[in-house]
Amino acid sequence: MRRRPTWDEYFIEMAKLAATRSTCPRRQVGCVLVKDHRVVATGYNGAVRGAPHCEDEGCILVRNGDRESCVRAVHAELNAIIQCAVNGVSSVGCTLVVTDFPCVHCAKAIVQAGVVKVIYLSEYPDPHSAAILRAGGVELCRAVPVQGHGYRVVPVQEVQGATSTP
Numbered sequence: 424m425r426r427r428p429t430w431d432e433y434f435i436e437m438a439k440l441a442a443t444r445s446t447c448p449r450r451q452v453g454c455v456l457v458k459d460h461r462v463v464a465t466g467y468n469g470a471v472r473g474a475p476h477c478e479d480e481g482c483i484l485v486r487n488g489d490r491e492s493c494v495r496a497v498h499a500e501l502n503a504i505i506q507c508a509v510n511g512v513s514s515v516g517c518t519l520v521v522t523d524f525p526c527v528h529c530a531k532a533i534v535q536a537g538v539v540k541v542i543y544l545s546e547y548p549d550p551h552s553a554a555i556l557r558a559g560g561v562e563l564c565r566a567v568p569v570q571g572h573g574y575r576v577v578p579v580q581e582v583q584g585a586t587s588t589p
């Protein structure tokens with residue numbers, strides 16, 4: 424018999440679909456903000472309204488510490504939170520389901536927007552993000568692919584200065 428996807432799996436697939444709309448070739452990130460099993464907002468990383476896209480005119484790369492990142496694109500998580508503001512929909516109490524672990528800037532926006540839980544797929548080790556999310560009381564879970572059938576969503580254990588799965 425067909426295996427029906429769980430709610431988490433349903434929203435993980437939606438986040439992956441949103442990521443396909445990304446216009447930054449460096450990293451394609453997608454997310455959905457969810458409350459009571461309903462999508463409140465979606466987001467993917469791309470240039471601001473009216474500006475050229477990374478894939479057309481190239482990324483704007485800035486070196487920050489030991490990492491180089493693209494500053495042209497608005498991140499997926501921030502776009503979803505901004506969509507709430509634009510539409511006058513509250514993000515308080517939402518769960519954010521996202522393809523990649525949030526960066527430090529998005530982590531701050533996630534806490535300030537009242538998001539209570541983050542479920543992410545791919546690891547992107549940033550000790551500052553993890554610390555900010557934890558300090559803000561945001562529950563952190565990682566979606567681990569299960570061979571052949573969907574995902575297992577596991578709480579991320581607290582490890583000094585990093586994220587890791589049990």
Ligand SMILES: [Zn+2]
Nearest residue numbers: 447477482493
């Ligand atoms: Zn870019």
Ligand SMILES: [Zn+2]
Nearest residue numbers: 498525526529
């Ligand atoms: Zn970010």
